[in-house]
Amino acid sequence: MLSSVRSGSTLLRMLLNSHSQIRAPHEMHLRTVHVQLSRDFTAAAMQELQLDKEELEHVLWDRVLHLELTHSGKDLIVDKTPPNTLIWPRLQRCWPQARYIVLLRHPAAVITSLTNRRTDPDHEAIRAEVLGYCEKLEEARRNLDAHVITYEELTAEPERVTRGVCAYLGVPWEPGMLDYGGKDHGTLRPQLGDWSSTIRSGRVQPGRTAESGVELPSRLRELAQAWGYPF
Template sequence: MGVVNKGFKRRARLLREALRPPWPLTQPENSGELKVRRPPKRTQIVDHTFPAVPRLVRSPVFVISPVRSGSTLLRMLLNSHSQIRAPHELHLRTVGVELTPGFSETSMLELGLDRVELEHVVWDRILHLELLRSGKQVLVDKTPGNVFIWERLKYVWPEARFIFLLRHPEGVISSLQNRKDNTTTRAALEATALKYFKPLEQARRKLDGVTVRYEELTAEPERTTREVCSYLGVAWEPEMLQYGRHHQDQFVPNLGDRSDNIKSGRIQAARTFDSIDGLPPKLAKYATAWGYG
């Protein structure tokens, strides 16, 4: 009974994380076309455990980063590699499964599947389908919302790999501030950034992975992408740095950066900040931890 309760509690916690609505950003990144909706209520998890279904994609790669940290640029560079598929933001966190009580719920339970594990099956199938379509070997998802479910991602894929993408806190806030039609106060933007920074730092301390700083990615793209390729177990390809020459996905609202800079197809220098002077203590703490102090 102790094992059963422990498993149930863990799944219940994962479910709460999955249902937590995205942190508000006043408007979705680079677009005012869509608004975030709270996910519908889900059926209750049953009080016993289920074995995990074998994964089709054993070792996917997840970029753990805040918003406005250069994740779209990193995605474009990685996706230009012949063996790396880095699609637009997948938002697995808000891809769910609904089971009708008494019918599909009972049926799936008889198969040894609860709703949480069914969601994991769907997520895994999405990644696998994308790999099959691309003909590549490595799948990278760079959705910023992954920072809120890093524990669940590790639970779903025990062999998952992680790229921690950092940016000077002032750079993140300035980028949020400079978004088109932004009317949010500085204090609100700082609060938004902190909501990403806290779980990001928790993930960095708990998980193995490779750390990339946005400023270094733009200043020394060859060295930085070589380090990432080495971590992913693929040979570095110089064509990665010319991402504008490769066929890429369409720039769709709410699925990544659509600015003129990213559309130019060229790596452009990041705005840099030489110190942490002027940052509130809560932000300065992360700047120091990430080597910007």
């Protein structure tokens, strides 16, 4: 799953994790799981196997997801870590057969959500952070054969949107997905996904729309319009 922060990825992952065949765990942060080749001969040995540091990390990432999927007893695994969006070309190299769900949200709403979440918000830094995510999302949207949905559609019509996601993933839709509060989704805490009272309610809440007074840089306005958001 590729998304910006504060775009509803935790909600979508809980809906998917409520499916009998889909495992969607907390944020895995695989891009910050690294391999250290501590001696020169270690690198030489791996080079003989045509494995550099990046490829070794891919092997480790794949193994982590495989272990989590095996432990769950399910058939498919979905990783919802938003910063994965920033390295989507590397994910494509690691898993060339992977399928991608691109989750969009109005950039102004993302800025508002980030601003409200932080105690002493740096408004310029927040706009830059959101722009960085949105640029990568647009790259992924244009270059991957992805299934694109929006936060606004997900919260307004969860059954229709999750039916579409299930069809894309090749599994039948299950009504129990919408009752995600009745399932075990693991620990909810900072750095692993959303932990707010809204997500803990166990049901899809109405989406918060973008506030009209949010200042957007011209490039973010262009991207929002390309994604079909009105101004």
